[in-house]
Amino acid sequence: xxxxxxxxxxxxxxxxxxxxxxxxxxxxxxxxxxxxxxxxxxxxxxxxxxxxxxxxxxxxxxxxxxxxxxxxxxxxxxxxxxxxxxxxxxxxxxxxxxxxxxxxxxxxxxxxxxxxxxxxxxxxxxxxxxxxxxxxxxxxxxxxxxxxxxxxxxxxxxxxxxxxxxxxxxxxxxxxxxxxxxxxxxxxxxxxxxxxxxxxxxxxxxxxxxxxxxxxxxxxxxxxxxxxxxxxxxxxxxxxxxxxxxxxxxxxxxxxxxxxxxxxxxxxxxxxxxxxxxxxxxxxxxxxxxxxxxxxxxxxxxxxxxxxxxxxxxxxxxxxxxxxxxxxxxxxxxxxxxxxxxxxxxxxxxxxxxxxxxxxxxxxxxxxxxxxxxxxxxxxxxxxxxxxxxxxxxxxxxxxxxxxxxxxxxxxxxxxxxxxxxxxxxxxxxxxxxxxxxxxxxxxxxxxxxxxxxxxxxxxxxxxxxxxxxxxxx
Numbered sequence: 001x002x003x004x005x006x007x008x009x010x011x012x013x014x015x016x017x018x019x020x021x022x023x024x025x026x027x028x029x030x031x032x033x034x035x036x037x038x039x040x041x042x043x044x045x046x047x048x049x050x051x052x053x054x055x056x057x058x059x060x061x062x063x064x065x066x067x068x069x070x071x072x073x074x075x076x077x078x079x080x081x082x083x084x085x086x087x088x089x090x091x092x093x094x095x096x097x098x099x100x101x102x103x104x105x106x107x108x109x110x111x112x113x114x115x116x117x118x119x120x121x122x123x124x125x126x127x128x129x130x131x132x133x134x135x136x137x138x139x140x141x142x143x144x145x146x147x148x149x150x151x152x153x154x155x156x157x158x159x160x161x162x163x164x165x166x167x168x169x170x171x172x173x174x175x176x177x178x179x180x181x182x183x184x185x186x187x188x189x190x191x192x193x194x195x196x197x198x199x200x201x202x203x204x205x206x207x208x209x210x211x212x213x214x215x216x217x218x219x220x221x222x223x224x225x226x227x228x229x230x231x232x233x234x235x236x237x238x239x240x241x242x243x244x245x246x247x248x249x250x251x252x253x254x255x256x257x258x259x260x261x262x263x264x265x266x267x268x269x270x271x272x273x274x275x276x277x278x279x280x281x282x283x284x285x286x287x288x289x290x291x292x293x294x295x296x297x298x299x300x301x302x303x304x305x306x307x308x309x310x311x312x313x314x315x316x317x318x319x320x321x322x323x324x325x326x327x328x329x330x331x332x333x334x335x336x337x338x339x340x341x342x343x344x345x346x347x348x349x350x351x352x353x354x355x356x357x358x359x360x361x362x363x364x365x366x367x368x369x370x371x372x373x374x375x376x377x378x379x380x381x382x383x384x385x386x387x388x389x390x391x392x393x394x395x396x397x398x399x400x401x402x403x404x405x406x407x408x409x410x411x412x413x414x415x416x417x418x419x420x421x422x423x424x425x426x427x428x429x430x431x432x433x434x435x436x437x438x439x440x441x442x443x444x445x446x447x448x449x450x451x452x453x454x455x456x457x458x459x460x461x462x463x464x465x466x467x468x469x470x471x472x473x474x
Contacts, residue, residue: 025066032056033079041352048347050085055340055349055391062387069384070329073336085343094342095335098301099211103204103334104326105304110152111325112317113284114160117270118277119148124164124266138183138245141165145191146198146238151288154196154203156325158430161188164266169439171262181439183249186448189430190241190422197419198234199227200300201291204334204386206230207300209415212341212393217407223295230416232467236459237420241452248448279316283307337390350394365403369413370461372396376417377457381424388418409473413464420456422449 036053044052054076061072081088113119122144130140141161148157165188169181196202200210200223210221287307291300298306311317344350362368372392380388392414400410421428423446435442468474 025061029057029060029066032060043352044349045347047085048349048352050083051080051340051343051347051349052353054079054083054085055344058336058340059387059391062384068329069333069387073329073332073334076336076340077332080339080343085347086339090342091339094215094339095331097211097215097335097338098299099204099207099338100331100334101301102200102207102304104331105301105308106153106201107156107326107330108308108317108322109284109287109304109311110156111322112276112280112311113152114156114325115318115321116274116276116280116316118280119152119157119160120164121270121273121277122148124270128264134180134249135246137168138180138187138249139242141168141184141187142191142238142242142245145188146195146234149192149195149202150199151201151284153201154192155429157192157195158188158433161192162433166437167262167266171258173258174439176438177441178439179249179251182444182448183245185434185437185440186248186445187241187245189428189434189445190245190452191238192430193419193421193428194234194237194241197416198231199223203419204330205389205415205419208334208337208386209389209393209411210300211338212389213397213407213411215338215342216345216394216397219407221408221411223291223300226412228471229412229463229468229473233416233460233463236463237452237456240455240459244448244452276316279314280311283310283314283316286310334386337386341390341394344394345397351398353395353398365405366465368399368403369405369410369464372399372410373413373417373460373464374457376414377420377453380418380421381453385418385421385428389415392418406474409464409468412473413460417456417460420453420460422452422456 033053033056036056037049039049041049041052057079058072058076061067061075062069067075077091080086080091130136145157145161148161165184169184172180174180197205200206206226210226214220284307287303287310290298290303290306295303308317312319341350344353362371376388376392379392393411396410396414397407399405400407421431424431424442431445434440435445
């Protein structure tokens, strides 16, 4: 069964990269649009049907990876006004959402952190310090990735740590498919993915969900509040991942002296701590402190932009480097996702979809919340994390209102599980990065990810039903 799933995933992945395969996807996307328009949905207006059809096209393109997320965003931005779902002004106005500028600020701040060598120095020092045995070396990769993902986008951390982990694996001279290689790269993926859910800085899911929450209900979630409610999930998941990795890497025969020699050489090549590293570290400490203390009063986006101004004023960031480091297309995707969510909400499409669930006569609000969590964890494996949030948030907020579930709790129940993607390359760039080497296969990621996914569901539900009520979150 697993071999069949692996073959199917690889087939879809290769087909989406083929020029002929992409045209097939485009034709199917158009078919999805017209099929939804032709469906008998009497409880939806013409605009509601149009919004649902555009969402279907976007979801199809995100799932199949037929084109880049930014291009899919442009498709959405074209279709919404062209089909009359939203006006041109309303469609493009959503690029002014504060979530877009929070992501922009976080991505720009990550540039000097990486360019100065600060993040690499921290990673190399920690791995060198903890790499005294196979278990501690694997553990250090897991926790370094997680801790860095607390304050930097998990995608950036994965890209930054990947060459380091690859060189470590090569330094110990193991064969492809060995236990140590599989465990090392799984540690990288699991560390950054889990760590990215702990704060609003680890990925765009949280800012996007917060933006949709605010535009829909007017409610806000502070930096410290998000961390208070999401961090326990991350810490428990990291502990479980740690134990699983120790089991996977058991009896792995590697040459640790050679690995330590490699790390020492890399650390020496960095030289003494530079003034740029010291200044960058200082700016990050100040920015994180302001996020915690003044995030509610000033806004997380305003604090992020203040941090950006500081790194440029202190000349630790260079605009040419920022242009190379920041994936600018991601903002097209986020702006379009927020506009699509607004269209689903304003046209009544989200409410109509939610009503289908309400018609199932489920009386338990706890069961409804559990269903939303399961949906979020499932959908995020077949499309990007942010896309999952964009698709589910409008529907989830309507369900929350109908069942008397707090909007904040529902937002967290979508955004945090949507970050727990462990199985398929399309779900997160971190998996796509690591399966590019022969030391770990798609099947390795899928099989181990299934178990971690199942445990993650139990952990999240435990935190949601036991821990959150202690702080008045229901």
